[in-house]
Amino acid sequence: MAVLQSSSSSSGQSSISPSSAKKQALFIVSLVTLWYSSNIGVLLLNKFLLSNYGFRFPIFLTMCHMSACAIFSYISIVFLKVVPLQTLKSRQQLLKISTLSVVFCASVVGGNISLRYLPVSFNQAVGATTPFFTAVFAYLMTFKREAWVTYFALVPVVIGVVIASGGEPGFHLFGFIMCISATAARAFKSVLQGILLSSDGEKLNSMNLLLYMSPIAVFVLVPAVIVMEPDVLSYTLALGRKDKFMWLLLILNSSLAYSANLTNFLVTKHTSALTLQVLGNAKGAVAVVISIFIFRNPVTFIGIGGYTITVLGVVAYGETKRRFR
Secondary structure, eight states, X not given: OHHHHHHHHOSOGGGSOHHHHHHHHHHHHHHHHHHHHHHHHHHHHHHIIIIISOOOOHHXXXXXXXXXXXXXXXXXXXXXXXXXXXXXXXXXXXXXXXXHHHHHHHHHHHHHHHHHHSOHHHHHHHHTTHHHHHHHHHHHHHOOOOOHHHHHHTHHHHHHHHHHHHTOTTOOHHHHHHHHHHHHHHHHHHHHHHHHTOSTTTOOOHHHHHHHHHHHHHHHHHHHHHHHOTTHHHHHHHHHHHOTHHHHHHHHHHHHHHHHHHHHHHHHHXXXXXXXXXXXXXXXXXXXXXXXXXXXXXXXXXXXXXXXXXXHHHHHHHHHHHHOO
16 A cells, blocks of 8 residues: 555656556455445435344444444554554543544434435435535535535535425435434534634544544444344344344444545545546446435435436535635
């Protein structure tokens, strides 16, 4: 990884041999494929476990995800040295990270709860409105204003979701509320992170931030599971005795949750911001298509049209933000 990073950041691009360029291209393609597989895999497995399989414990499932992220983050950073370990410098910094962790928990739990009631296709359509909420929170919390053209590009993002909601055969009000709340929480966490960890001494890369946030998330989620999902342990053990593959599904699902974070960091590191934006938009569309084939949930032309409008709005927003920055 270090060799690839140094060669990609070198000013002498012409000195890179064709074989090195092919290896680097192959590495990027493999990385993006793993990124897609991890993100789409954990999304589809979440839906399968929570909706089709009968494992109706989204908070406990989120706790499993955070536990895996805590364990794998420690191994990859402390032992494998994937990225340098960044230590916390003050209690104030720990408090800030704890605040981010609580918001992060809320977004993940909300998203998992919504998957119990909504098809993946509609879940992704609502999730695509994240830039809208990010722009709103950035304006309200930091008074940061974008060019009027940028805000105008967000109009189809909202209109698309409204259209998709009206044309969604599997629409569920509570599921929609949880999904939109999770999307808003995700955007809020992004803006809050920029505010709380703005100084150079407190900035952490995403992998180190995950290392510190995930154990705090587990600490927050344990009492939530005890209070809100008290029968999860007995039900899980009974389900495990009935179906031995349940444990494999749970371990695979939790591992994919960490892999999604790791590959997202690596793709961000080895590609440009524009490439990442395009790949991110395409990833949502790929997840929708695969989910429809797997779960066979009914879709309408109105729903597809609404999702398409939302995605095009997100693309337009990203482009105008880049040009008018």
